[in-house]
Amino acid sequence: MARVDDKDMGSDLQSVLISKEEIDAKLAELAAKIDAEYAGKDLLIVGVLKGAVMVMADLARALSTPVTMDWMAVSSYGAGTQSSGVVRILKDLDTDIKGKHVLIVEDIIDSGLTLSWLLSNLGSREPASLEVCTLLRKPDAAKVAIEVKWIGFDIPNEFVVGYGLDFAEKYRNLPFVGTLAPHVYGG
Numbered sequence: 001m002a003r004v005d006d007k008d009m010g011s012d013l014q015s016v017l018i019s020k021e022e023i024d025a026k027l028a029e030l031a032a033k034i035d036a037e038y039a040g041k042d043l044l045i046v047g048v049l050k051g052a053v054m055v056m057a058d059l060a061r062a063l064s065t066p067v068t069m070d071w072m073a074v075s076s077y078g079a080g081t082q083s084s085g086v087v088r089i090l091k092d093l094d095t096d097i098k099g100k101h102v103l104i105v106e107d108i109i110d111s112g113l114t115l116s117w118l119l120s121n122l123g124s125r126e127p128a129s130l131e132v133c134t135l136l137r138k139p140d141a142a143k144v145a146i147e148v149k150w151i152g153f154d155i156p157n158e159f160v161v162g163y164g165l166d167f168a169e170k171y172r173n174l175p176f177v178g179t180l181a182p183h184v185y186g187g
């Protein structure tokens with residue numbers, strides 16, 4: 001697929017759900033709240049690869065608080081659009097988080113399985129605090145008991161791509177969040 005923009009979305013995309021401008025404004029808003037929360041504290045932000053790369057990069061630059069950054073790669077999805085429910089660590093943190101203020105940064109909470117597993121895994125490492133910031137959240141996340149302090153947008157239960165989010169590893173570099181045409185994933 002050729003690179004697309006808001007005017008020429010290409011036949012694979014159905015609609016632009018959240019524009020680049022809306023994402024930028026929301027991240028500025030979230031960053032101000034996070035700055036206030038962690039004033040005077042050392043904060044480690046943990047990005048969940050690969051989807052959270054764009055949110056991490058833009059949120060980190062919107063923050064005034066100095067942060068350190070680490071990355072974790074876990075996978076609960078195969079090539080399709082359904083979570084397998086089995087979470088595997090593909091890359092662990094480089095740093096020991098014991099006694100640190102940790103903020104997990106995610107692109108999306110869908111079934112909530114990835115985050116639920118991450119919270120218990122990282123929580124067992126005795127951080128001083130452990131919170132979550134996600135750009136997107138889908139309705140199914142309510143079925144899992146997880147506490148998410150900062151949420152960008154609550155979105156409907158449709159498969160979305162762009163701004164880090166992929167379908168079969170494609171579309172991550174779109175600057176906006178869009179819905180995928182059902183024919184692309186056989187819906």
Ligand SMILES: O=P(O)(O)OC[C@H]1O[C@H](OP(=O)(O)OP(=O)(O)O)[C@H](O)[C@@H]1O
Binds near residue numbers: 076115
């Ligand atoms: O709430 P859930 O249903 O668990 O889904 C959310 C997770 O799934 C996606 O990651 P994925 O495992 O597909 O890897 P990726 O970030 O490399 O795309 C997404 O980036 C979240 O991490």
Ligand code: HPA
Binds near residue numbers: 077111165
């Ligand atoms: O809607 C989605 N899009 C892309 N990746 C995802 N991972 C969970 N839900 C989604």
Ligand SMILES: [Mg+2]
Binds near residue numbers: 049051
């Ligand atoms: Mg991810």
